[in-house]
Amino acid sequence: MAKIKLKAKSRAGFITVRVLIKHPMESGNRKDKSGKIVPENHITNLILKKNNRLAAKAAIGGSISENPFFQFKIPGVKGDEIHFESIDNLGKTLQISKVSK
Amino acid sequence: MNRRLFLKQSIAITSVATAVSFGLLTPIKAFANTSEFKELSKKTQRQLSNAQEGEFILKAPEIAENGAMVPITIDASHMPAVKNIAIYVHNNKVPLSAYFEILEASAFITTRIKMAETSVVTAVVGTASGSFIRNKTVKVTLGGCGG
Numbered sequence A: 001m002a003k004i005k006l007k008a009k010s011r012a013g014f015i016t017v018r019v020l021i022k023h024p025m026e027s028g029n030r031k032d033k034s035g036k037i038v039p040e041n042h043i044t045n046l047i048l049k050k051n052n053r054l055a056a057k058a059a060i061g062g063s064i065s066e067n068p069f070f071q072f073k074i075p076g077v078k079g080d081e082i083h084f085e086s087i088d089n090l091g092k093t094l095q096i097s098k099v100s101k
Numbered sequence B: 001m002n003r004r005l006f007l008k009q010s011i012a013i014t015s016v017a018t019a020v021s022f023g024l025l026t027p028i029k030a031f032a033n034t035s036e037f038k039e040l041s042k043k044t045q046r047q048l049s050n051a052q053e054g055e056f057i058l059k060a061p062e063i064a065e066n067g068a069m070v071p072i073t074i075d076a077s078h079m080p081a082v083k084n085i086a087i088y089v090h091n092n093k094v095p096l097s098a099y100f101e102i103l104e105a106s107a108f109i110t111t112r113i114k115m116a117e118t119s120v121v122t123a124v125v126g127t128a129s130g131s132f133i134r135n136k137t138v139k140v141t142l143g144g145c146g147g
Helices: B004-029 B037-050
Strands: A004-011 A014-021 A043-050 A052-061 A071-077 A081-088 A091-098 B055-059 B070-075 B082-090 B096-102 B108-113 B119-127 B131-139
Touching: A004 A081, A004 A091, A014 A043, A014 A081, A043 A071, A052 A071, A052 B037, A071 B037, B037 B082, B037 B096, B037 B119, B037 B131, B055 B131, B070 B119, B082 B108, B096 B108
Parallel strands: none
Antiparallel strands: A004 A014, A014 A071, A043 A052, A043 A081, A052 B096, A071 B108, A081 A091, B055 B070, B070 B108, B082 B096, B082 B119, B119 B131
16 A cells, blocks of 8 residues: 655756655644543654655654645756655654656 | 551552553653654754744745644745755644755755644744744644644
8 A cells, every 4th residue: 555655746957756645643642532642653754865865854743744745846857766765753664766757 | 567567568569659650651751752853843942043034935824724734835945055944833732843954955845734723833944154034823723733
Protein backbone atom coordinates (compact mmCIF):
# COMPACT_ATOMS: atom_id res chain seq x y z
CA MET A 1 0.00 0.00 0.00
CA ALA A 2 1.28 3.28 -0.92
CA LYS A 3 1.66 5.13 2.32
CA ILE A 4 3.59 7.92 0.76
CA LYS A 5 3.02 9.69 -2.52
CA LEU A 6 5.46 11.90 -4.35
CA LYS A 7 5.16 13.99 -7.46
CA ALA A 8 8.12 15.76 -8.98
CA LYS A 9 7.69 18.04 -11.92
CA SER A 10 10.37 20.19 -13.48
CA ARG A 11 9.70 23.59 -14.97
CA ALA A 12 12.02 26.46 -15.85
CA GLY A 13 14.99 25.09 -13.96
CA PHE A 14 13.10 24.15 -10.83
CA ILE A 15 11.58 20.91 -9.69
CA THR A 16 8.43 21.18 -7.64
CA VAL A 17 8.23 18.26 -5.26
CA ARG A 18 4.91 17.49 -3.66
CA VAL A 19 4.70 14.86 -0.98
CA LEU A 20 1.68 13.42 0.73
CA ILE A 21 2.25 11.03 3.62
CA LYS A 22 -0.42 8.86 5.16
CA HIS A 23 0.14 9.22 8.88
CA PRO A 24 -2.13 9.81 11.91
CA MET A 25 0.20 12.50 13.38
CA GLU A 26 -1.00 12.14 16.97
CA SER A 27 0.55 14.92 19.03
CA GLY A 28 0.12 13.17 22.38
CA ASN A 29 -2.12 15.97 23.65
CA ARG A 30 -5.40 14.63 22.39
CA LYS A 31 -7.76 12.47 24.46
CA ASP A 32 -10.06 9.82 23.10
CA LYS A 33 -13.73 9.37 24.03
CA SER A 34 -12.98 7.51 27.25
CA GLY A 35 -10.65 10.31 28.37
CA LYS A 36 -7.42 8.45 27.83
CA ILE A 37 -4.54 10.25 26.22
CA VAL A 38 -3.96 9.00 22.70
CA PRO A 39 -0.31 7.94 22.59
CA GLU A 40 1.99 10.07 20.57
CA ASN A 41 2.68 8.93 17.05
CA HIS A 42 3.98 11.55 14.68
CA ILE A 43 6.70 12.10 12.16
CA THR A 44 9.80 13.75 13.58
CA ASN A 45 12.18 14.07 10.66
CA LEU A 46 12.05 14.50 6.92
CA ILE A 47 14.87 14.17 4.45
CA LEU A 48 14.75 15.29 0.83
CA LYS A 49 17.54 14.32 -1.54
CA LYS A 50 18.25 15.11 -5.15
CA ASN A 51 20.63 12.80 -7.03
CA ASN A 52 21.84 11.43 -3.68
CA ARG A 53 22.71 14.89 -2.33
CA LEU A 54 20.84 16.34 0.61
CA ALA A 55 18.56 19.14 -0.55
CA ALA A 56 16.49 19.86 2.54
CA LYS A 57 15.94 18.51 6.03
CA ALA A 58 13.13 19.12 8.42
CA ALA A 59 12.25 18.50 12.04
CA ILE A 60 8.55 18.57 12.63
CA GLY A 61 6.34 18.25 15.67
CA GLY A 62 2.90 16.89 16.34
CA SER A 63 1.33 20.12 15.20
CA ILE A 64 1.58 19.28 11.54
CA SER A 65 -1.80 18.16 10.26
CA GLU A 66 -2.92 14.58 9.84
CA ASN A 67 -1.79 13.05 6.55
CA PRO A 68 0.82 15.76 6.13
CA PHE A 69 1.44 17.45 2.84
CA PHE A 70 4.65 19.20 1.87
CA GLN A 71 5.76 21.10 -1.14
CA PHE A 72 9.37 21.91 -1.90
CA LYS A 73 11.20 23.57 -4.74
CA ILE A 74 14.64 22.40 -5.80
CA PRO A 75 16.79 23.69 -8.62
CA GLY A 76 17.00 20.88 -11.14
CA VAL A 77 15.98 19.48 -14.47
CA LYS A 78 13.91 16.65 -15.85
CA GLY A 79 15.42 13.25 -15.10
CA ASP A 80 16.85 14.13 -11.70
CA GLU A 81 16.24 11.52 -9.07
CA ILE A 82 14.26 12.68 -6.05
CA HIS A 83 14.41 10.72 -2.83
CA PHE A 84 12.24 11.42 0.18
CA GLU A 85 12.35 9.86 3.61
CA SER A 86 10.34 10.30 6.78
CA ILE A 87 10.99 8.95 10.26
CA ASP A 88 8.39 8.94 13.04
CA ASN A 89 8.87 8.90 16.79
CA LEU A 90 8.35 5.13 16.89
CA GLY A 91 11.31 4.68 14.57
CA LYS A 92 9.28 3.75 11.53
CA THR A 93 10.78 4.88 8.25
CA LEU A 94 8.92 5.54 5.04
CA GLN A 95 10.75 6.29 1.84
CA ILE A 96 10.17 6.85 -1.83
CA SER A 97 12.32 7.55 -4.86
CA LYS A 98 11.17 8.96 -8.13
CA VAL A 99 12.62 10.39 -11.30
CA SER A 100 11.49 13.94 -11.96
CA LYS A 101 9.18 14.55 -14.89
CA MET B 1 8.74 -4.16 66.95
CA ASN B 2 6.16 -5.62 64.67
CA ARG B 3 4.41 -2.33 64.36
CA ARG B 4 7.63 -0.57 63.41
CA LEU B 5 8.37 -3.15 60.76
CA PHE B 6 4.87 -2.76 59.40
CA LEU B 7 5.24 1.01 59.24
CA LYS B 8 8.59 0.75 57.50
CA GLN B 9 7.24 -1.65 54.95
CA SER B 10 4.15 0.37 54.25
CA ILE B 11 6.27 3.49 53.71
CA ALA B 12 8.51 1.55 51.36
CA ILE B 13 5.54 0.28 49.40
CA THR B 14 3.91 3.68 49.05
CA SER B 15 7.15 5.30 47.94
CA VAL B 16 7.57 2.60 45.30
CA ALA B 17 3.99 3.12 44.19
CA THR B 18 4.46 6.86 43.79
CA ALA B 19 7.68 6.24 41.89
CA VAL B 20 5.85 3.90 39.55
CA SER B 21 3.04 6.33 39.01
CA PHE B 22 5.57 9.04 38.23
CA GLY B 23 7.41 6.61 36.05
CA LEU B 24 4.21 5.85 34.21
CA LEU B 25 3.43 9.50 33.77
CA THR B 26 6.81 10.68 32.60
CA PRO B 27 7.13 8.73 29.34
CA ILE B 28 4.14 10.55 27.86
CA LYS B 29 5.59 13.90 28.79
CA ALA B 30 9.16 12.99 27.99
CA PHE B 31 8.25 11.80 24.54
CA ALA B 32 6.09 14.84 23.84
CA ASN B 33 9.23 16.40 22.44
CA THR B 34 12.47 14.82 21.45
CA SER B 35 15.58 16.54 22.72
CA GLU B 36 16.47 17.56 19.18
CA PHE B 37 13.12 19.23 18.70
CA LYS B 38 13.39 21.03 22.04
CA GLU B 39 16.77 22.34 21.03
CA LEU B 40 15.34 23.62 17.76
CA SER B 41 12.44 25.21 19.61
CA LYS B 42 14.85 27.12 21.82
CA LYS B 43 16.87 28.11 18.79
CA THR B 44 13.76 29.45 17.09
CA GLN B 45 12.81 31.44 20.17
CA ARG B 46 16.26 32.98 20.18
CA GLN B 47 15.89 33.80 16.51
CA LEU B 48 12.50 35.34 17.22
CA SER B 49 13.81 37.63 19.93
CA ASN B 50 16.32 39.38 17.68
CA ALA B 51 14.67 39.23 14.31
CA GLN B 52 13.55 42.00 12.04
CA GLU B 53 10.56 42.23 9.78
CA GLY B 54 11.49 40.49 6.55
CA GLU B 55 10.38 40.91 2.99
CA PHE B 56 9.11 37.50 2.05
CA ILE B 57 5.75 35.94 1.50
CA LEU B 58 3.79 34.19 4.23
CA LYS B 59 0.53 32.86 2.94
CA ALA B 60 -2.01 31.78 5.53
CA PRO B 61 -5.79 32.03 5.64
CA GLU B 62 -7.30 34.84 7.71
CA ILE B 63 -10.01 32.56 9.00
CA ALA B 64 -9.49 28.83 9.28
CA GLU B 65 -12.70 26.93 9.73
CA ASN B 66 -10.89 23.78 10.66
CA GLY B 67 -7.89 24.14 12.92
CA ALA B 68 -6.77 20.62 12.08
CA MET B 69 -5.70 21.66 8.62
CA VAL B 70 -4.38 25.16 8.07
CA PRO B 71 -2.41 25.60 4.86
CA ILE B 72 0.75 27.66 5.23
CA THR B 73 3.04 28.75 2.42
CA ILE B 74 6.36 30.49 2.95
CA ASP B 75 8.15 31.83 -0.09
CA ALA B 76 11.51 33.45 0.58
CA SER B 77 13.11 32.20 -2.61
CA HIS B 78 14.29 35.67 -3.63
CA MET B 79 16.18 36.16 -0.37
CA PRO B 80 19.90 35.35 -0.50
CA ALA B 81 21.46 32.51 1.46
CA VAL B 82 18.46 31.18 3.34
CA LYS B 83 19.54 28.56 5.83
CA ASN B 84 16.38 27.64 7.66
CA ILE B 85 12.67 28.25 7.81
CA ALA B 86 10.55 27.73 10.90
CA ILE B 87 6.83 27.90 11.49
CA TYR B 88 5.92 29.12 14.94
CA VAL B 89 2.35 29.12 16.24
CA HIS B 90 2.27 31.18 19.43
CA ASN B 91 -0.83 29.74 21.10
CA ASN B 92 -0.13 26.07 20.44
CA LYS B 93 0.93 23.79 23.26
CA VAL B 94 4.07 23.03 21.29
CA PRO B 95 4.64 26.35 19.52
CA LEU B 96 7.20 25.16 16.98
CA SER B 97 5.42 23.40 14.16
CA ALA B 98 8.16 22.67 11.73
CA TYR B 99 11.78 23.54 11.24
CA PHE B 100 13.17 23.20 7.74
CA GLU B 101 16.83 23.25 6.93
CA ILE B 102 17.48 24.43 3.40
CA LEU B 103 20.64 23.00 1.90
CA GLU B 104 20.27 22.74 -1.86
CA ALA B 105 16.67 23.74 -2.29
CA SER B 106 14.86 27.02 -2.84
CA ALA B 107 13.37 28.68 0.20
CA PHE B 108 9.87 27.69 -0.69
CA ILE B 109 7.75 25.56 1.63
CA THR B 110 4.11 24.64 1.69
CA THR B 111 2.57 22.53 4.40
CA ARG B 112 -0.54 22.10 6.47
CA ILE B 113 -0.46 22.64 10.21
CA LYS B 114 -2.74 22.12 13.19
CA MET B 115 -3.84 25.04 15.34
CA ALA B 116 -5.46 24.74 18.74
CA GLU B 117 -6.97 28.22 18.77
CA THR B 118 -6.78 31.64 17.18
CA SER B 119 -3.17 32.67 17.17
CA VAL B 120 -0.43 34.63 15.55
CA VAL B 121 1.52 32.51 13.12
CA THR B 122 5.12 33.57 12.69
CA ALA B 123 7.37 32.45 9.90
CA VAL B 124 11.02 32.72 10.81
CA VAL B 125 13.56 32.78 8.01
CA GLY B 126 17.16 32.46 9.03
CA THR B 127 19.74 33.72 6.55
CA ALA B 128 23.46 34.28 6.66
CA SER B 129 22.83 37.93 7.58
CA GLY B 130 20.36 37.43 10.41
CA SER B 131 16.81 36.33 11.07
CA PHE B 132 13.67 37.73 9.55
CA ILE B 133 10.09 37.23 10.63
CA ARG B 134 6.64 37.81 9.33
CA ASN B 135 3.45 37.57 11.38
CA LYS B 136 -0.07 36.77 10.45
CA THR B 137 -3.09 36.24 12.67
CA VAL B 138 -5.16 33.23 11.83
CA LYS B 139 -8.63 32.98 13.35
CA VAL B 140 -9.63 29.45 14.17
CA THR B 141 -13.26 28.52 14.65
CA LEU B 142 -12.63 24.88 15.55
CA GLY B 143 -9.45 23.76 17.29
CA GLY B 144 -7.42 20.94 15.88
CA CYS B 145 -5.04 19.95 18.62
CA GLY B 146 -7.49 18.50 21.12
CA GLY B 147 -6.89 18.90 24.81
